Amino acid sequence: MSTFKDLTVLVAGATSPAGVAAARALCDAGATVLAAGSNAERLAERLPFVHGRYEVDLANHAAVTEMRQLIDTERGPIDGLLHLVGGWRGGKGLAGQTDADADFLHTQIITTLRNTTRVFHEDLLASKCGRVAMVSATAVDSPTGSNANYTTAKAGAEAWMRSVAAAMRAAQSGSKTAPVPQRAAAVRWVIKAFSDEATRAAHPEANTAGFTDVAALGEAAVSLFTADATTLNEARILLPAL
Numbered sequence: 307m308s309t310f311k312d313l314t315v316l317v318a319g320a321t322s323p324a325g326v327a328a329a330r331a332l333c334d335a336g337a338t339v340l341a342a343g344s345n346a347e348r349l350a351e352r353l354p355f356v357h358g359r360y361e362v363d364l365a366n367h368a369a370v371t372e373m374r375q376l377i378d379t380e381r382g383p384i385d386g387l388l389h390l391v392g393g394w395r396g397g398k399g400l401a402g403q404t405d406a407d408a409d410f411l412h413t414q415i416i417t418t419l420r421n422t423t424r425v426f427h428e429d430l431l432a433s434k435c436g437r438v439a440m441v442s443a444t445a446v447d448s449p450t451g452s453n454a455n456y457t458t459a460k461a462g463a464e465a466w467m468r469s470v471a472a473a474m475r476a477a478q479s480g481s482k483t484a485p486v487p488q489r490a491a492a493v494r495w496v497i498k499a500f501s502d503e504a505t506r507a508a509h510p511e512a513n514t515a516g517f518t519d520v521a522a523l524g525e526a527a528v529s530l531f532t533a534d535a536t537t538l539n540e541a542r543i544l545l546p547a548l
């Protein structure tokens with residue numbers, strides 16, 4: 307467990323209601339929060355309260371590496387990484403799962419996760435409370451033909467995160483040569499879908515049963531840094547639903 311004022315957390319893909327809620331909760335807890343997104347204006351408009359904003363294409367490994375260098379210069383190494391980049395393509399049955407949609411989902415869901423976790427891996431290992439989390443979907447557990455491309459990408463992202471967790475364990479508590487107490491953890495959160503108060507107020511007729519309010523993501527983001535790393539590492543946590 308760490309004091310939040312000592313923690314720097316990067317929210318990668320921060321301009322959606324989920325990203326704003328997570329960034330807000332971590333700021334309120336006292337952390338230094340950095341936000342990354344593909345558009346500087348959206349970052350400034352939606353996240354005026356964070357401590358640093360970075361316009362970057364998270365699908366581009368060189369650009370993510372450059373961002374890490376900039377963050378390192380401006381803020382030092384990070385302690386936490388929340389990967390929130392998403393996207394959805396689907397419908398049209400199994401035969402309608404196009405290559406274009408599969409490529410898009412692979413880029414958004416897997417490539418951005420690979421880039422951010424690879425580039426910040428050493429930061430997270432060096433931290434006294436290194437944490438990385440991504441958001442998966444209950445659809446992985448109940449796939450359909452019409453969302454085959456999507457569930458395949460999310461299942462791949464989950465497999466990648468389990469590998470990140472294994473690497474974190476092997477570098478710390480599971481080290482064959484110099485084991486140390488586990489400090490770093492990689493976590494998969496799982497939801498059906500996100501919902502937020504403003505959208506529910508604008509569309510009271512919409513069925514949001516089973517959806518997760520973005521406030522619950524904020525609470526989970528804060529809990530990441532207060533729970534024990536050994537317990538958290540490789541955990542798959544279903545976030546509370548409305």
Ligand SMILES: NC(=O)c1ccc[n+]([C@@H]2O[C@H](COP(=O)([O-])OP(=O)(O)OC[C@H]3O[C@@H](n4cnc5c(N)ncnc54)[C@H](OP(=O)(O)O)[C@@H]3O)[C@@H](O)[C@H]2O)c1
Pocket residue numbers: 318319320321322323324325342343344345348349362363364365389390391392393394414418440441442443444497498499500501
């Ligand atoms: N929404 C849901 O109902 C739902 C359901 C299941 C799982 N999830 C998962 O939960 C997480 C958050 O969901 P979300 O709906 O908030 O995600 P999202 O809106 O699809 O993506 C989050 C943010 O990522 C940024 N982004 C997209 N591509 C980027 C790129 N190449 N480089 C930098 N930033 C990029 C976008 O901001 P800019 O366009 O401003 O850059 C966007 O606001 C995702 O991993 C998603 O797959 C969501």
